[in-house]
Amino acid sequence: MKMRQIKPAMLAAIAKGGKNTGSMRHLKTNYVRMKRLLAIVAWAVLASACELDNYDAPNAQLSGNIIDAETNELVQQDIIRGTTIKLIEHGYDPVQPQYLRVKNDGTYANTLLFANTYTIQPELRNFVQVEEQEIQIGSDTKLDFRVQPYIRVKEASIVKEGTKIVATFKLQQTVPEVVSRIGLYADAEPIVGEPIRDVAAEVQLGRTVDEDETFTLVIDAADNRAVLKSGNQYFFRVGALINVPEAKFNYAPAVAITVD
């Protein structure tokens, strides 16, 4: 264990504080005692902190995008319990993998890595798995993943009709599994999604979908006044979940609406 070094200036500040204790009559004695005590404490701290923290600071950064290989658009994600990317640093055995979460918009970044060779692969995800790859991460390394999302949410429209928020959209599934669930989610924060929402309108689908089929989901603010207050702005987002083990939701971008 390495201890943080205590700087002389900090000790001086502590000593200064010590002056203010005690009545006028005992001030001097107290001060002397305090100084002695502080000297002992300072000695103990400095003596035990004899080794400098000699690790370098993290010196490498990795960032990039999750891109739909067909449409060249970013693949929308969840910020909690969403897509994760696994990084295994070379040169250590055993090695604990590092995981990094992708942001809502499909970008990701870890700016506190150490320059080294890593094996990288998405782990939990809302797209078909891609091969793991070795990557030399150094200063400001970029890596994009071009992927096939399980589901593309197409022609999404979220509009206000009175107190109701009405979402219509189509789904294009790229794998043969059934679509287990679709949902319209509302939250006060733009990071809205299936895991982060105050209100949800969901349908358990459990079947495959045709890309021409239009889905409609409605949240009526009037039925949810405990959370959707009239005149406040909320974020709404539609998504769909494929029935693949550990799959994450696929989404359209969130829309901000002030509800009535």
Added chain:
Amino acid sequence: MKTRIFNILLLSVIFFSGCRDVLDLRPLDKLDGETLFATPEGVRVYLANLYGQLPIEDFSFGRLGFNTANQNTGGIAPATQTDDAANSEFSHLLDGGGNYQWWDPGYKLIRDINLLLETIPTVSSLSDADKATLLSEGHFLRAFTYFALVKRYGGVPLITSVQQYTPDVESLKVPRSTEKDTWDFVLAECDAAIESLPASRTEDNRRATKWVAYALKSRAALHAASLAKYWSKAPLSGPAVSQGLVGLESSLANHYYEICIEASRKIMDEGGFSLHKPTPASPEEATANYMELFQNPNGATGEVIFIKGYTNPGSSGHSYDFWFNPNQTSDGAPHPGRMNPTLDFVDLYESYSNPGHSTPIVTTTDGNVTDYNGFNANKTYLRFDTPYDIFKDKDARLWATVVLPGTEWKGKTIVIQGGYIQPDGTPKIETKDQITVNGATYYTYGAADWTNYSGFEVYLGNMTRTGFSFKKFLSPNPVPPNLTYSTTDWIEFRYAEILLNYAEAVVESNYTANGAQAAAKDAINAIRRRAGHTVAIELNLENVLRERRVELAFENKRYWDLVRRRDYHEKFNNTIRKALVPVLDLRVSPAKYIFIRKNLSRENPLTFPTNFYYVSIPGIGANGLVQNPQY
């Protein structure tokens, strides 16, 4: 010169005495197996230690571990980490790395059990029959221990002999067995236990019997079967899955259901057990009988199969009375009122007029029971003369499990009120206030002083926030206001659970041999009859699961039921548990009570991530085991 001679003599004494066996004496602070197990007392001492370590999820079990009644748990009981109840102060669902971590203590206990199993055959003073009985008891303890491990971690290393220390640490590392092999090991250990355990005991009757081993087998097989059937509701991936260390093939479900059916049926047909006071004359009598069963299980010898006792207040007692009395009957305990049964749970009970269906509490003329947005002046609320009339006709067990608003407990009327509607229609709900109407003063929480009510105020977290308090297992007598002063005994296995295991296994596997369908229907209806129901209901999954949940409520089964049936992540997905707020309606004279179904106050939406179906394995850097998914 004299000194030199003396020194030589002294050295001679020292060196020559070293030639004798002074260092080969038996140590005085340790016993070997031969001596310890030579007397019945020695055997009892060793076994008492094993039983004390046994992972029984009783009153002293919680997120801090087993036997933690003397610790400040904040009153976060396992039930408050489910949909059955909320803690009055903390919305606590999850702990890092998975709930109820229990690894090191498990393997320490397994070592102690293996030591017993290896020593017993070498003790010359024991008869062969005694040896066989003790070995079977050891197998029971090992089955119980591995069951606790496999339901947490999936497949685990099966260590069946006492490992000897060697500098070659690698040779001591035992890899994980598959989840299937681990379940099969647990069931085989149950069989080894059944083989030579006695059917009953005249002394030490809290030690395992053949029927306790059958009961464990029934419970474990049902768990494995459900897992096989429902694993695909929340499938996981990764090395632990591809190597079979977690997960069971769905084709195994019926195999395990049948094992559960056979073990349960054995107890039903040959165990001589019965429900405690099975035919009450009225629901009131049923309520009294059901409470009595948990206040003193020792008086219900027909129903209890396995008891864990509590004897010494202040050292080996538990702390249920300390944490869970309503505020008004805390007897001076500083943090009572912590167990708040939810409206979701109260809704579940049948009413006597609507057999075979959960009867949610209807509060408005429109009958809407899905609106949780709080008081709405445009709605017409049903008005009641008392705060408990609304629960009339509900299952006797609700009245025995939950302290309902305005009912008596420990000689006091428990006041649970969340507010009032002023004569002008202004609602004052979950806020402290008072008003004088026609010379009479009304208080939002039902009384002026905090010692005289038990609900809704945010005072020290001691008031229920669901509208319900808790009384199953609590002593009707005063208990000193300190941790570990409760001595009500815990029933680990009782006959009703066996009937419910049987019914669930029969329904889930559609099993028909030996008149199983009729026997399963009789099983759930016998339990309902004991609760005062007189109309039999059909055998179906919904009826069986509802019956299980209300009958075994707060017996720490719910958490594992949600896990094994893979219901947790569906029940808890941004979920806010619900409250029922009794409110005094001053718009009418005399004032009446109305009730508001609403989201629990001070509750965050709770989510159960699917990787929590398995707990993370600690220390994989050193023990080299394959980690569970997503840790």
